[in-house]
Structures are given as structure tokens and as C-alpha cells.
Amino acid sequence: MALDIKDVTKRFGAFTAVDHLNLTVPEKEIFGLLGANGAGKTTTFRMLLGLIDQTEGQISWKGEKINYDTSHLIGYLPEERGLYPKLTVKDQLLYLGRLRGMKKTEIIQEMENWLTRFKVPEYKNKKVEELSKGNQQKIQFIAAVIHNPQLLILDEPFSGLDPVNVELLKEAVVDLKEKGTTILFSSHRMEHVEELCEHLCILHKGKPVVAGSLKEVKRSFGKKNVFIDAEFDLSFLSEVEGVVKFKRTARGAIIQINDESVSQRLFQQLSGKGFVRKFELEEPSLNDIFIEKVGASYE
Numbered sequence: 001m002a003l004d005i006k007d008v009t010k011r012f013g014a015f016t017a018v019d020h021l022n023l024t025v026p027e028k029e030i031f032g033l034l035g036a037n038g039a040g041k042t043t044t045f046r047m048l049l050g051l052i053d054q055t056e057g058q059i060s061w062k063g064e065k066i067n068y069d070t071s072h073l074i075g076y077l078p079e080e081r082g083l084y085p086k087l088t089v090k091d092q093l094l095y096l097g098r099l100r101g102m103k104k105t106e107i108i109q110e111m112e113n114w115l116t117r118f119k120v121p122e123y124k125n126k127k128v129e130e131l132s133k134g135n136q137q138k139i140q141f142i143a144a145v146i147h148n149p150q151l152l153i154l155d156e157p158f159s160g161l162d163p164v165n166v167e168l169l170k171e172a173v174v175d176l177k178e179k180g181t182t183i184l185f186s187s188h189r190m191e192h193v194e195e196l197c198e199h200l201c202i203l204h205k206g207k208p209v210v211a212g213s214l215k216e217v218k219r220s221f222g223k224k225n226v227f228i229d230a231e232f233d234l235s236f237l238s239e240v241e242g243v244v245k246f247k248r249t250a251r252g253a254i255i256q257i258n259d260e261s262v263s264q265r266l267f268q269q270l271s272g273k274g275f276v277r278k279f280e281l282e283e284p285s286l287n288d289i290f291i292e293k294v295g296a297s298y299e
């Protein structure tokens with residue numbers, strides 16, 4: 001296994017930010033770390049990178065502790081973006097690439113490939129401060145991957161990007177994975193995690209509350225959703241036995257049910273009531289799971 005986090009705890013004084021975390025990130029996979037604000041994601045990343053020490057536990061990458069000697073194997077997109085505003089993109093990437101031990105020609109080649117891929121080749125000679133926030137983020141992403149790291153850690157990589165740039169970045173992440181990079185990323189956007197990750201962990205107050213493969217996580221949640229689009233009011237279905245939640249949407253209703261058999265009961269209730277355009281049994285979304293596991297503590 002590539003990245004091993006064994007019983008890791010981080011305390012700041014009396015406050016426990018990460019609490020006995022055990023995680024294994026398989027090699028050449030995309031792994032999602034989820035959690036509400038303050039759950040401990042960034043603290044976990046900082047410990048992985050050796051930027052702060054854990055209070056307890058062990059972290060290793062391919063069996064070795066991560067330290068200054070292994071830092072060229074790792075790429076990091078920090079949550080607090082940190083580029084030098086007065087430098088041009090080229091000088092910025094040359095500086096960061098050299099710190100990673102790259103040759104100038106290699107850096108220029110990689111930079112040009114990435115800028116073309118991100119559809120901004122003309123940014124090479126622009127100062128960072130001249131770029132929009134989203135475009136600065138693309139440059140920050142390039143800075144994280146320019147040295148072809150084995151392990152890539154992305155803290156909220158999609159935040160602040162428009163849908164076109166989100167797609168560009170997602171495709172880049174999937175390509176890197178296919179070329180053998182192990183990727184760990186955090187996000188508040190469940191649909192991104194659902195689309196990209198094979199394994200995931202939801203942290204809550206520093207503790208993992210859900211962990212496993214996306215399939216296992218969904219299966220073990222048990223509940224399902226039924227989507228119904230009908231020409232009549234469906235709210236009476238909220239009273240049917242086995243219905244956990246009823247949510248009206250613009251086109252109908254999404255009904256969370258205890259188990260698959262309840263869908264049959266719902267279907268029977270619709271008979272003779274009017275025209276039903278759609279009746280669909282769906283997997284629970286990661287959003288449903290997150291809200292149940294984490295959301296209760298907000299109430």
C-alpha cells in the first residue's frame with residue numbers, strides 16, 4: 001500500500017484536531033478526503049507533508065517516513081494558495097521547478113505542455129497578479145505537478161473554478177492517475193468525489209465516520225432514493241411506512257427509503273392518482289450519506 005496513516009492524532013494544546021486516524025491510500029488511485037469545515041483535512045495534509053508533526057501515530061509513503069529527502073516525490077496544492085504575485089508565470093515555475101531539482105529545459109517543456117493543455121499558453125510572460133483567481137489556481141496546480149510527483153495532495157482543488165475549468169482540472173487529475181500518480185484530495189463537493197474517487201473517507205471532528213470504497217460506502221448505507229416525476233402532488237408519500245425523507249424538487253420528488261422493498265409500496269400508492277412521467281430507484285448519493293453522518297451535529 002502506498003500511503004499509510006496509522007493511528008494518527010494531532011492535538012493543538014487541549015484541542016484534538018485529528019483523532020486516531022487510520023487510512024490507507026492505495027497506489028495509483030484517486031482518494032477523497034471529505035469533511036465539514038474544521039473536520040481536520042488540512043491538518044492531516046500538513047502532517048502527511050511533514051509541515052507539522054503528529055502528536056501520535058505514524059505516516060509513511062511506500063514504507064518510508066515523508067521528510068525533506070522524499071519531498072521531491074510529492075506535489076501539494078495548498079488550500080491557502082501561495083504564488084509570488086510580482087513574478088511572471090514562467091519565472092515562478094522555473095523557481096519552483098528548480099527547488100524540486102529539475103533542469104531549466106525540462107521545466108520549460110512541462111510548463112508549455114501544461115499551459116497549452118489549460119488553454120492559456122499566452123500566460124507564460126504574465127505576472128501572477130495580472131491573472132484572475134481561477135487562472136492563478138491553474139498555475140498553482142501546474143506548480144504542484146510540474147515535477148511529476150508520485151503522490152499528489154490537492155486541498156480543495158476545484159474551489160473557485162468555473163465549470164469549464166473544473167472539467168479541465170478533473171481531466172488532468174484522471175490523466176495523472178492513469179500515468180501512475182497517487183492522488184489524495186479534499187473537497188466539499190460530493191459530486192466531484194463521487195465522479196473521481198475509488199476510495200474515500202469522511203472525517204468528522206477529526207475522526208473517520210465513513211471509510212471505504214465508494215461502492216462499499218453506498219452499499220453499507222442501505223438506504224436508497226426513489227425519484228418520481230408526476231403531474232400530481234406527491235407529498236402524501238412522506239407518510240408511507242419506510243420513507244425516511246421526502247424532498248420536493250423542481251421536477252418531482254426525491255424520496256429516501258429504508259430499503260429497496262419500500263419502492264414497491266410507493267409504486268402501489270401511485271396507482272389511479274394520475275400521470276407518472278418517471279419512477280426511478282436510485283443509489284443514495286454521497287451527499288445523502290454525508291448529510292446523515294455529519295449533518296446531525298449541525299442541528
Ligand SMILES: Nc1ncnc2c1ncn2[C@@H]1O[C@H](COP(=O)(O)OP(=O)(O)OP(=O)(O)O)[C@@H](O)[C@H]1O
Binds near residue numbers: 038040041042
Ligand atoms: N495551528 C493551529 N492551532 C490551533 N488549532 C488549529 C491549528 N490548525 C488547525 N486548527 C484547528 O483544527 C481544526 C481542524 O482544522 P483544519 O484546517 O484541518 O480543518 P479542515 O477540515 O481543513 O477545514 P476546512 O474545510 O474549513 O478547510 C479546526 O478546528 C482548526 O481551528
